[in-house]
Amino acid sequence: MSLKSVSNLYIEKRTTIINNKNHFKIVNYFEFIINGEKPYPYGDIVDITNFKASLISNGIYYIFNCSCGIPECAGRTKGIKVTHINDSLIWEDLDYNKKWLFNIHQIKTSLDNIKKEELKSKNYFNKKGVDFIPVLIP
Numbered sequence: 001m002s003l004k005s006v007s008n009l010y011i012e013k014r015t016t017i018i019n020n021k022n023h024f025k026i027v028n029y030f031e032f033i034i035n036g037e038k039p040y041p042y043g044d045i046v047d048i049t050n051f052k053a054s055l056i057s058n059g060i061y062y063i064f065n066c067s068c069g070i071p072e073c074a075g076r077t078k079g080i081k082v083t084h085i086n087d088s089l090i091w092e093d094l095d096y097n098k099k100w101l102f103n104i105h106q107i108k109t110s111l112d113n114i115k116k117e118e119l120k121s122k123n124y125f126n127k128k129g130v131d132f133i134p135v136l137i138p
Contacts, residue, residue: 006088007035007100011110013117013135025131028118034100039093040064044074048135054082055089055107063091111136 010033018025030046032039040046047065054061060081066074078094089102118134125132 005101006103009034009100009102009107009110011107011114013114023131025133026121026125027133028135030135039096039098039100041074043067054080054091055104058083060094064093 012031012033014029014031016027016029018027030048030051032046043066044064045067047062047069050061050065051063053059054063060079062071062076062079064074064076064080065071066076071077071079076095081090081092081094083090083092084104087104089104089107091100091102093099115136118136122132122134
């Protein structure tokens with residue numbers, strides 16, 4: 001597993017609308033595409049808490065997870081080893097033997113843009129009485 005170039009991480013915010021007896025709730029979540037491919041199987045999720053923690057410090061994180069919250073259920077027993085080197089972020093998927101190199105500033109810029117979008121959406125939907133559950137903003 002050698003790293004030859006910076007990987008392209010596309011972060012997509014997805015939205016699900018839940019209607020419970022005419023009370024609407026909008027729930028948001030992330031999907032990742034790395035170099036044109038989804039790096040985890042259909043049905044698995046991006047664990048936003050682990051992802052955000054991985055942007056701060058080195059360690060092993062379960063960034064991709066089962067929707068039930070138990071990594072082992074998704075076949076993830078080893079996690080992703082995250083290493084920070086200057087402006088670079090290296091992910092080594094210990095379960096699937098994959099490795100990616102990212103520019104951390106590009107990731108943070110993408111997240112800042114998503115936060116701005118979420119603030120606008122939250123204000124809009126809250127005025128209409130719709131619960132808006134964001135991914136990034138409190």
